[in-house]
Amino acid sequence: MASPSTKPLTMLPPIRAPPPTGTGFAGQLPFMISKPHSSVALSVLVVLLLAVLYEGIKVGKARLLHQALTSLSISTSQQLIEDTDQNSSSSDSPQVSRTRLRWFLCHFGQSLLHVAQVVIGYFMMLAVMSYNTWIFFGVVLGSGVGYYLAYPLLSMT
Numbered sequence: 001m002a003s004p005s006t007k008p009l010t011m012l013p014p015i016r017a018p019p020p021t022g023t024g025f026a027g028q029l030p031f032m033i034s035k036p037h038s039s040v041a042l043s044v045l046v047v048l049l050l051a052v053l054y055e056g057i058k059v060g061k062a063r064l065l066h067q068a069l070t071s072l073s074i075s076t077s078q079q080l081i082e083d084t085d086q087n088s089s090s091s092d093s094p095q096v097s098r099t100r101l102r103w104f105l106c107h108f109g110q111s112l113l114h115v116a117q118v119v120i121g122y123f124m125m126l127a128v129m130s131y132n133t134w135i136f137f138g139v140v141l142g143s144g145v146g147y148y149l150a151y152p153l154l155s156m157t
Helices: 036-085 093-130 133-150
Strands: none
Touching: 036 093, 036 133, 093 133
16 A cells, blocks of 8 residues: 655744834834924923913803803893883894894804814823823923913903
């Protein structure tokens, strides 16, 4: 009987790792690669200004809400007084339509400010997630400066 012919198995060459692209952790972690100092300083300044703008938008939203509520409550109370004095049965007078338009415009403005605040907030979050200590301190310092500058504006009416 003939024995089945056995061919020797050939070995594949070993897989070699690619050469390292950098030295130490800087080559392995992209966020630790050093950048020129001027670009880091500019990034910190931009993030700081974004944080100041974020706080300013928060105050702007609060002022707009306060202004809308006071103007709407005054016009609504005047409308109630006029309706009781005239004993009118019409529900859609020009004063009511102006009040509704004013409310709609204030609400639309607040919505736009809210969208801007959310977008800026996410940009700041992404900047902090770069794990750069200077960027983090820029966001914190900008938030503090923005609070310091903007919140006294709430008490001014």
